[in-house]
Amino acid sequence: MTRFRMTLLALLSCAGLAGAAQAAEPPTVAQIGEIQGEFDSLGPAVQSLTLANGRTVHFIDTGEAGWRPVLFIGGTGTSARAFGMTEFLKTFRTQLKLRFITVERNGFGDTPTIPGWGYADYAGEVKAVLDHLGVGQFAGLAISGGGPYLAKVVATMPERLISVHMLAAGTQRPAGAEVCKMAPTALAARVGPSVQNPQSWWGFPKDSPTHKIPGFSDRAYEEGARAFFIRGQMGDPAPQVAEVLRYCGPVADLSAVQAPAFIYQGTADRQVTMESAEYWKAHFPKVARMRIYSGEGHDIQYRHWDQLLLDVAGYPELTMLCVNGRSSAVPEREADGLLKAGASVGICAWRK
Secondary structure (H helix, E strand, O other): OOHHHHHHHHHHHHHHHHHHHHHOOOOOOOOOOOOOOOOOOOOOOOEEEEOOOOOEEEEEEOOOOOOEEEEEEOOOOOOHHHHHHHHHHHHHHHHOOEEEEEEOOOOOOOOOOOOOOOHHHHHHHHHHHHHHOOOOOEEEEEEHHHHHHHHHHHHHOHHHEEEEEEEOOOOOEOOOOHHHHOOHHHHHHHHHHHHOOHHHHOOOOOOOHHHHOOOHHHHHHHHHHHHHHOOOOOOOOHHHHHHHHHOEOOOOOOOOOOOOEEEEEEOOOOOOOHHHHHHHHHHOOOEEEEEEEOOOOOOHHHHOHHHHHHHHOOOOOEEEEEEOOEEEEEEHHHHHHHHHOOOEEOOHHHHO
């Protein structure tokens, strides 16, 4: 090849590269408009309140003044920040003007263990936090192992209730149950491995609809780490053992609770069975709705959070559906017909 030909090919190659570079899509550069002057929220902070007896209580409050207050009680072994696992529907929550408050339980998260602490102590701490925040009437909501705690709270303050919501909520175990007869050391050996591994504690099955929620699993693992490690307690199983044994014995007397009660249950739930749902149905004087989800498991607490928000906000006559690609709250009398016509339960994100 002659020197002239080599030079010509080089020039042509450079020209081609230059043409390709000119034709390529330039990087997107956003124009800078007005720049924010305030910080964005990373979620509600854990606050503390020192009671008259010297006990320090930890709680969170989403803090929207004038919105409907909702007391949220998470499941077994959860911290005050467990509520954040439901904020995948924060836009809808704020649209409905719902203010969530949760009070941390003995031994989890930021709250040290006090021996002998029980349901009555928790109800007193909840009352102190609500009074501190200036909250009078409130709706009560319990997930899973939070059920017996909410039962005691509503039995203690029935006159302040707007409504009660038991979401895959367990009840007490009979005193003769196997776990109730176990020595604390034996129970610690049983629960210790899951307490010390938050990924195990919060491991949902592969087919769980929670995997449709972006970042849900990571957020759940972080909640487990907070509950069991945040104060340097290094996965100490003692608070979990105390909580499990606390579930042994009678449930609070609910006969004075006249607020409407809502019960949510999956028929295939192996952790909290239909028996618990039937218990709550039999013991709350005014059951407004029994929402039973056929073939679904313990994760209904997240899968049907959209319907729960509607109920808590005072719209139990509406059903959350995805109709023709649009999330819609439709009159429940129309729901069956729409489902037969191809609609699906919940917001449209669940269809992805």
